[in-house]
Structure formats: structure tokens, C-alpha cells
Amino acid sequence: VTGNISATVDLHVDGRVEGDVSCATLVQGTDSAIKGNVSAKVARIAGTIEGSIEADELIVERSARIVGDCSYGSLKIDVGATVEGRFNPKAPAPAQLKVVTTAGA
Numbered sequence: 001v002t003g004n005i006s007a008t009v010d011l012h013v014d015g016r017v018e019g020d021v022s023c024a025t026l027v028q029g030t031d032s033a034i035k036g037n038v039s040a041k042v043a044r045i046a047g048t049i050e051g052s053i054e055a056d057e058l059i060v061e062r063s064a065r066i067v068g069d070c071s072y073g074s075l076k077i078d079v080g081a082t083v084e085g086r087f088n089p090k091a092p093a094p095a096q097l098k099v100v101t102t103a104g105a
Contacts, residue, residue: 001015001016001017001018001019002018002019003018003019004019004020004021004022004036005017005019005020005021005022005023006022006023007022007023007024008023008024009023009024010023010024010025010026010027011023011024011025011026011027011040012026012027012028012029013026013027013028013029013032013034013047014029014031014032015032016032016033016034016035017032017033017034017035017036018035018036019035019036020036020037020038020039020051021034021036021037021038021039021040022038022039022040023039023040024040024041024042025040025041025042025043025044026038026040026042026043026044026045026055027044027046028043028044028045028046028047028049028064029046029047030046030047030061030063031047032046032047032048033047033048033049033050034047034048034049034050034051035049035050035051036050036051037051037052037053037054037068038051038052038053038054038055039053039054039055040054040055040056041055041056041057042055042056042057042059043055043057043058043059044059044061045058045059045060045061045064045066046061046063046064047063047064047065048064048065048066048067049064049065049066049067049068050067050068051067051068052068052069052070052071052085053066053068053069053070053071053072054070054071054072055070055071055072055073056072056073056074056090057072057073057074058070058072058073058074058075058076059076060075060076060077060078060081060083061078061081062078062079062080062081063080063081064078064081064082064083065081065082065083066081066082066083066084066085067084067085068084068085069085069086069087069088070083070085070086070087070088071088071089071090072087072088072089072090073089073090075087075089
């Protein structure tokens with residue numbers, strides 16, 4: 001596939017994509033390749049990615065090869081995975097302020 005892919009559902013990639021991928025959950029097969037940026041709530045990477053990854057939950061399997069920076073909320077990396085880039089944890093969302101008023105105080 002040549003071109004960007006944007007989906008609101010889960011996506012399983014077993015081939016080659018030349019373009020950005022944005023979806024709810026990305027599951028990448030071991031023999032697949034993505035040349036572009038990835039954005040997903042959950043990304044399970046097993047193939048090759050040449051581009052940045054932004055995910056709330058990032059799982060990098062042992063067969064994965066990533067050339068690019070990774071931004072994540074939670075991270076799991078299997079022994080044997082290759083990453084050429086930086087890992088940048090996402091800042092946690094600021095806590096919501098709760099205002100409580102009491103009568104007669």
C-alpha cells in the first residue's frame with residue numbers, strides 16, 4: 001500500500017505500507033514493513049518501522065526493528081528487538097482539580 005492509512009478501528013498489517021498509519025490498535029506481522037509514522041492507542045510491533053511511533057501502549061516484540069523515535073504511555077520491549085532512536089515517555093495527564101464547597105464554613 002502506498003499512501004496514508006487512517007482508521008478508527010483495529011488494524012493488522014502483514015504487508016508493506018509506505019505512508020503514515022493511524023488507528024485504534026495496530027498489530028504488525030513479523031514480515032511486514034511500514035515506512036512512515038505510526039499513531040495508535042495500542043501498537044504491537046513485530047516487523048520493521050522506519051518512522052516515529054506514538055502510542056499509549058507500545059509493545060516491541062523480539063523480531064521488531066524500529067528506526068525512529070518512540071513516544072509512549074507504557075512500554076514493553078522483548079529481548080532481541082532492535083531500536084535506533086529515542087524513547088520519550090508521554091507526560092501523564094494532569095490531575096483534575098475537584099472543588100468542594102461546604103455550607104456554613
